[in-house]
Amino acid sequence: MKYQDCAEALQADNGPDARVGDAVRLATANINPATGLASDYLNHFNEAIMLLEMLPSCPDCRDDFLGWRPMSYREHFEASGFKGRALAIATYDAADPNLRGRLDTLAGIMTAVLEVTRASMGTGMPEASAVALAERAAALLRPLVARAGAVINGEAVADNEEPVTPQAVVDGLMKI
DSSP, X not given: OOHHHHHHHHHSOOSTTHHHHHHHHHHHTTBOTTTOOBGGGHHHHHHHXXXXXXXXXXXXXXXXXXXXXXXXXXXXXXXXXXXXXXXXXXXXXXXXXXXXXXXHHXXXXXXXXXXXXXXXXXXXXXXXXXXXXXHHHHHHXXXXXXXXXXHHTTOOOOTTOOOOOHHHHHHHHTOO
């Protein structure tokens, strides 16, 4: 969906209550009306975290985790059965570039952690080492998902919050 299509979709009801109608339509589609972002995207990362968390009790989950592939916000919604996927993509494209950038940065960091974890586990890593790596990766990812959720939900980030880089997180992951 192009930006113009989004604008037309959001302006279709141009009566006095248009903004209220837009907010209701977005909320009904599980898109935050204030940010234009949908938390459904985080399910992509939560799926990988769930597989990592299951690895200690279900070693067969390793193959499922190794099959996980990264997806951008747009790719996730294009491939999903999400009811409001076209609207989710359109509102993402129209969202504040700073919010979108923060979400994309966090998604990039989470993807880097998952990619390094997958690459390490795919080299025939012993099961005990794979379990330790899975636990470490899941522990690093959970707060990143929470931060991404805060961005999506328009929650303020503390001024004293340290900036995170993909390399810093991956370096932390590999200190096992």
